[in-house]
Amino acid sequence: MTDDDAARTKSEQAPEPGNSAAGGAQAGTGGPGTSGEPRPSGSGKEEQDGIVREGFTRNSFRVGPNVDEELYYSVTSTGATVIGDHSSAANAQIYIGTDDKPGPQAGLITGLDDLQRVYAPAPSDRDLDELLGQRHVVCLTGAPGTGRFTTARVLLARRHGEDSIREIFLPARVDPESLCADKTVPVEGAGHILRLPGGDGARLARLLEERFRQRKASLVLIRDLNAHRATEAGAEVRHERPDPADVFERHLCHLLRRVDGAECRDACGADGCRSRYVRDCLGMSNLRKALADQYRPADIVAIAATVARHLPTDEQAMQRSLATTPPQLRSRAISILLPGEAADRLRHQRIGQYERAFRIAYAVFLHQPLRYVLNATGLLLGLIDEEARRPDLGRPALEHPVDELLGDVLRQDWNDGRSGDPGASRRVHLRNSAMRGAILSVAWHEFDNSRSALLRWLGRLAQDGDATARRASAEIAGLLAHHEFEQVYEELIDGWAQSPRPSVREAAALATAVADRGGEVGTQVREKVREWVHNGTNRQRDTAVLVYAGGMHQPHLGWELADLRRIAKDRMQRHNQVIAEAIYQLYQPAAAGAIVAELSRWRTVVPAGRHAVRAWLALAERPASDGISPEMLARLNSGDVDPRHVAALWRSALLSRERPPKGRPESSRAWDLFGEWMHRADAAPALRASMLELLRRLAVTPALYQRLCFYLPRIFANAGRLPDWLDTV
Structure with a gap:
């Protein structure tokens, strides 16, 4: 018996001949998805019947293209000018297995050649370099944002070489002490960096010293400076900012x-x-x-x-x-929200609050119609009154023009955005869109007793508003989480993640993705997502998969696959296409073999098998870098994926009995995509050998052999006959 025969299960019996497309296959542009509105979910019905997200298209859950510029001053995560947490590491290994708790991983840090050319030495570099010459594990303390990670990378690269520097990533709930017994970390002869969320860096340095000495490796531990504990001489160096x-x-x-x-x-x-x-x-x-x-x-x-x-x-x-620049934007934001002392003396306190609330709402709803600003301002004022435990004072009608409420600075932006059509709906406009984040940051940091009201306001916008209000509130919640992670999640985003309404959970996922984009709380964001997956409810896991579908990745591929494997077990995901989208977003050519192998394992497990089929169909229609060939066909032809796994996934897809609540059967879509593969192989002779081998593996399944005999002539119906290269099958 062949491997393909053994892979067959009763669930793969062919469906009755139906209305699958018979002509040349047309690859869809929407990816895995359904259409329509999400069903409201109450009292567990969602968990029983499964959630259906309709109107879903490729990249539906990704952060908008302008968010980085609007909230984080266009901070990028690539290039030699990267400072601090905005850098990236490429995983050197890929974990694929059944364990949901893989061990520590050491990702290779890239781009150090350019970084060394632009590096400005810090006053503390000499002390750190001397200590690294004496010990194999040292701790670098200091305040966040002062360039500690950059310093550690450069000094380790000088000692170990640019291609031998790695960042250590620990799975959730795994202590750094586990490195003492880990078999793969540290990497021999390499420099390593580990960011500590807290704890005693000097004690950990002593504990790991012998382990790293044996491997001729170095480790720089990075921890935040603790005002209540002095830096320990001989084990720690206090980082100082460069000039x-x-x-x-x-x-x-x-x-x-x-x-x-x-x-x-x-x-x-x-x-x-x-x-x-x-x-x-x-x-x-x-x-x-x-x-x-x-x-x-x-x-x-x-x-x-x-x-x-x-x-x-x-x-x-x-x-x-x-x-x-960011400093000037912040100064401008302060002038917008903090009017001068003389102006304050001439105005009633309520008018000042009214203006500030209006300007905050104006920043939140950038590019949106003014009606959102007007409605949100009234809601924010009511919550401010409630926070102050006073009656709702309301707002005067027909008293304050928009120009007056915006003040001198924002008035210019508002007038610059005026449309030439006098009848057109007015939309919020900022000449520099980065003012959006600056205004919200000042509102968060510069006023007493404002945070609770702001968070409750964002919560109400997400709960009671439409899709536009939810998206705006989620983006701002993500920015505030970047400033104060624990408070914002505890008081706001964690509640959204457990909401019975799918649209509110989507807001939680978007806020989480936006928080990650700022670069300062990435580790906390990833731990939070894994906490939702492994310790949370079905609804929290649904939120987590939305985060992954938005393009956020764990530092190690295996951790994300383990999370998606766990989510796929939930009954409420049975009709959901988001797991397939998460796999699509996760894909990168170097990981093709690992991802396909994982999906092949899923296909034999209920209920993960249905998600394996959907994810495979999403990958099967993914174009290769040439924009012509299917990516998976190119990987199959180059030997990057196991042909047994590819055949097994095609077998499950072509014989699938699954049908979305609305839309075509999955087998119908599978035959369309398979037809695309056949046409591409017919047009590119270099792909034919791989396609012939795939056909041979599929034909050993009797039910699928019958289907192939039925569909192949129809796939090439326009040509009038089967191509000659298929004669050998």
Whole structure:
């Protein structure tokens, strides 16, 4: 008996001949999904019948393309100018197995060559380097955002080489002490970095010292500075920020360098060079002040990027450029929400609150019709009154024009966004969309007793508002979680994740994805998602799979597959296409073999088998990098995936009895996609051998052999006959 014969199960018996497409297959553009409105779920009905998310298309749950710019000042996660947690690590290994709790993993850190060229030394570097020469495990303490991770990467790269630096990731509920007995971590001869959420870094350094010495490896532990505990000499080094002018100079020189590294941009005229231009910039008093006012190196890098983009040549031009940098945006936001002392004395307290509430709502609903701002302002004022334990004072009607409520600064933005059509609905406009995040950050940090009212306000917008209000509130909740993770999740997002309403759970997932985009709470976000999966309810797991479908990844592929495997067991997911979308978002060519092998294991397990079929169909229609061939067919042809697993998944899909509550049977869609594969192989002779081998493996199943005899002539009906290369089957 062959492996393919053994793989057959009773569940794979062929369905009755139906209305599957008989002509040339047309790959759908929507991916795995259904259509229509989510059903309201109350008193467990959702868990019994399964949730149906309709109107679902590819990338439905991804964060909007403008969120990074609007909330996080266009922070990116790639390139040599990356500072702090905004960097990325590429996983060196892939865990695939049945254990939901894999051990520690060491991901390879990339991009260190460019980073070393722009690195500005910190005053504490010498102490850290000396300690690394004496010990194999040291602890680097300091405040978040000061460049600790960058320093650790650069100093370890100098000691171990640029291609030997790894970041250690620990699964949820696994202590760092587990590294003492782990077989794969540390990697021999490599430098390692481990971020500690808390605890005694010096004690852990002593505990791990012998283990890393045996492997000739190094480890830098990064922990936040504890004001109640002194830095321990001989085991810990307190990190200090690099000089702001040095950071600016190195990054600006790098940004001005041409791709070949030989010439500068035309920033300083025919007689100058980029070094002279940088010196001229540093001679401008407004730039020096802006640099001195910065605390985080990342903000200085943002200033350098802005200067490189605008190339100001005098102080007036420099001031215009600085107006778009994070520090200046924050100053502008403060002027919007904190009017001067003289103005406050002339105004009634309620008018000031009214204006601030209106301006906060204006920022929340950027690009949306003004009616959202008006309605949300009244709701926020009512919650402010409730927080102050006073009667709802309401709002005067027909008294305050929008221009007056916006104030001098925002009024200009509002008027600039005026449409040429006098009858068009007015929409919220900000000349610099990054002001959205700046205003909300000031509202969160600069007022006493405001946080509870803001969180309750966002909660009401998500619970009672429409899709636009929910999305806006979720984006702002994610920003606030980036500032105060525990409070925002405890008081707001955790409640959304357990809501009986699918749309509110979607808001929780979006907020979680937005929080992750800021780069400072990524570890906490991933632990929260895994907590929902393994310790939560069905509804929390539904929220978790939405986060994955939005494109968020765990630092190790196996952890995410283990989470999706657990979610697939829930009855409420039986009609849900989101697990398939999560697999689609997870996919990367290097992991093709591991993902296909995992799906092949799912197919024999109820109820995960139905999700294996849906995920396979999503991957089967995914285009390859050439934009023509199906990605999985290209991987099959190159030997990156096991042909036995591919055949098993096609067998389950082509003989599937599953049918969505609305829409075509999955087997019908499978035959369409299979036809696409056949047509592509017919057009590309290099793919035919792999396709013939796949057909042979499928034909050993009697029911599928009958179907192939029926469908193959119809797949090539337009040609009038089967291609000659199929004669050998």
